[in-house]
Amino acid sequence: MIIAANLKTNLTRSATHEYIKQLQTCVQNSSQEVLVFPATSSLDGYDTKITIGAQNAYPVEHGAFTGEIGLDHLNEFGIKTILIGHSERRHILGESQEFIAKKFDYFKEQGFKIVYCVGEPLAVRESSKEEMLTYIYNQYEGIDTEYENLVIAYEPVWAIGTGKVPTLEDIQDIHKELKKKSSAPLLYGGSVKVNNVKDILKVENVDGVLVGSAALYADHFCSMIQAAEELGKN
Numbered sequence: 163m164i165i166a167a168n169l170k171t172n173l174t175r176s177a178t179h180e181y182i183k184q185l186q187t188c189v190q191n192s193s194q195e196v197l198v199f200p201a202t203s204s205l206d207g208y209d210t211k212i213t214i215g216a217q218n219a220y221p222v223e224h225g226a227f228t229g230e231i232g233l234d235h236l237n238e239f240g241i242k243t244i245l246i247g248h249s250e251r252r253h254i255l256g257e258s259q260e261f262i263a264k265k266f267d268y269f270k271e272q273g274f275k276i277v278y279c280v281g282e283p284l285a286v287r288e289s290s291k292e293e294m295l296t297y298i299y300n301q302y303e304g305i306d307t308e309y310e311n312l313v314i315a316y317e318p319v320w321a322i323g324t325g326k327v328p329t330l331e332d333i334q335d336i337h338k339e340l341k342k343k344s345s346a347p348l349l350y351g352g353s354v355k356v357n358n359v360k361d362i363l364k365v366e367n368v369d370g371v372l373v374g375s376a377a378l379y380a381d382h383f384c385s386m387i388q389a390a391e392e393l394g395k396n
């Protein structure tokens with residue numbers, strides 16, 4: 163399974179080094195695919211079997227894009243994994259589907275593993291299932307769903323950082339629908355914690371989890387990796 167940590171705007175570079183060091187023991191004998199997305203300024207050359215990915219980069223090698231980093235900055239650390247389409251970039255940073263698709267194409271051309279996020283806000287959730295699926299399907303616009311290095315993460319916006327989680331039946335239902343759009347591994351994200359990770363990982367068509375706040379604690383993230391290991395679902 164894929165067990166991924168999105169550290170968002172947390173943990174400085176030295177704290178991230180400490181964090182990765184603490185994770186070493188639990189990934190050593192684990193057969194899970196573990197990904198960590200540190201803050202941009204915490205990207206570095208980490209000596210670990212954990213895959214380090216970027217939370218964001220501009221679709222360019224380098225150039226005049228104040229505040230952004232480009233491909234050269236990722237290459238410096240051998241980073242070949244990127245998160246694209248996260249709801250915080252869509253809704254807080256104002257990234258359009260068109261721009262997201264452009265970013266996707268660029269990093270696909272570079273052969274990156276792309277963890278592509280989709281998910282609906284609460285108002286959409288509270289509408290009909292049909293409207294909800296239409297909303298989510300629009301987030302597939304311009305995206306090559308057959309790209310071999312693609313991982314999709316379904317993250318309902320209303321479940322992110324709120325402690326609210328869809329029912330297991332709802333996760334199963336939506337993952338079944340999303341698998342029809344793409345056979346890529348499909349992660350669930352949104353308030354995944356140590357106490358619910360096992361139940362979520364057991365759901366059909368859940369191929370892993372993308373964890374935010376609970377992953378900031380190395381011991382909690384470790385427990386999640388171990389939970390996946392115990393389930394023996396690779």
Ligand SMILES: O=C(CO)COP(=O)(O)O
Pocket residue numbers: 168248317321322323324325351352353354372373374375376
């Ligand atoms: O946004 C997320 C991961 O990308 C989920 O965040 P939380 O686990 O804090 O809800």
